[in-house]
Amino acid sequence: MSKTIVVTGATGLQGGAVTRHLLDNGWQVRALTRNPKSQPAQVLAARGAEVVQGNMDDPASLRPAFEGAYGVYSVQNPYISGPDAEIRQGQHVADVARQVGLRHVVYGSAGIGVENTGVPSWETKLQVEQHMQGLGLALTILRPTAFMELMTDKKFSPAAAA
Ligand SMILES: NC(=O)c1ccc[n+]([C@@H]2O[C@H](COP(=O)([O-])OP(=O)(O)OC[C@H]3O[C@@H](n4cnc5c(N)ncnc54)[C@H](OP(=O)(O)O)[C@@H]3O)[C@@H](O)[C@H]2O)c1
Structure with a gap:
């Protein structure tokens, strides 16, 4: 449980929840963000995560964040960068995980x-999965359905969350 897990999207909904749960259960977390100075990144740092800068569009930027870690939790958001970027970023994470020898x-x-x-x-996401499987990674695929935030966050459901 003292192993280090890299979490992508750590300042977001999904990665943020993963980060909090890992920290609460004694894991070391490297929280990936493009902007370590952002308020969400600072909150993660105050909670005990090691905030690391990286851009999933730039594989070279991921390597230092991934080296020496045990595993990675990988999530991308097509609503930020578009569907092609989601696929590309997911593939980059998998490629770097393979290159540095992450275990899971x-x-x-x-x-x-x-x-x-x-x-x-x-x-x-199926395209990202196929890429990951082709690399022979030790892989767990999760398929969350609807986030609870769909009911509580105004950006998803303004009327319901008013
Ligand atoms: N909403 C639902 O009910 C639901 C259900 C199932 C699955 N999903 C899936 O969940 C995913 C979205 O997750 P979310 O809502 O947690 O996203 P989110 O809250 O929008 O967070 C996105 C995260 O991605 C990071 N990010 C964006 N571009 C990046 C880049 N180029 N390099 C590094 N980091 C980058 C951002 O970090 P920084 O800005 O700090 O860099 C941020 O932490 C989507 O794939 C969606 O299909 C959603």
Whole structure:
């Protein structure tokens, strides 16, 4: 439990929850962010995470953050950078995990795990999964359905959260 886990998207909803739970259970966390000075990043640092700078569009920036870690929790957001970037970033995380020899990758996927659903943000994740599987990584794929924040956060449901 003292092993180090890199968490991508650590300043966001999914990665933030993962980071908090790992820290609360005694793990060491490297919280990846593009901006270590941001308020969410500072909150993570105050809670005990090692905040590390990196951009999932730039694999070279990921290497220092990944080296020496045991595993990575990988999540990307297509609503920030677009679907092509989601796939590219997910592949970069997997590639660097493979290069530095991480022991376990946990991927925050979505959907039902089959192609041709017509849901873009599920289809992109299947492409990332296929890439990860092709690398032979020790891999756990999670498929969260709806976040509780859909009911409580105004950015998702203004009327319900008013
Ligand atoms: N909403 C739902 O009910 C639901 C259900 C299942 C699955 N999902 C999936 O969950 C994912 C979104 O997760 P979320 O809501 O946790 O996202 P989020 O809150 O928007 O957080 C996005 C995170 O990504 C980081 N980020 C963005 N671009 C980056 C880059 N180029 N390099 C490094 N970090 C980058 C941001 O960090 P910085 O800004 O600090 O760099 C931020 O921490 C999507 O793939 C979505 O399909 C959502």
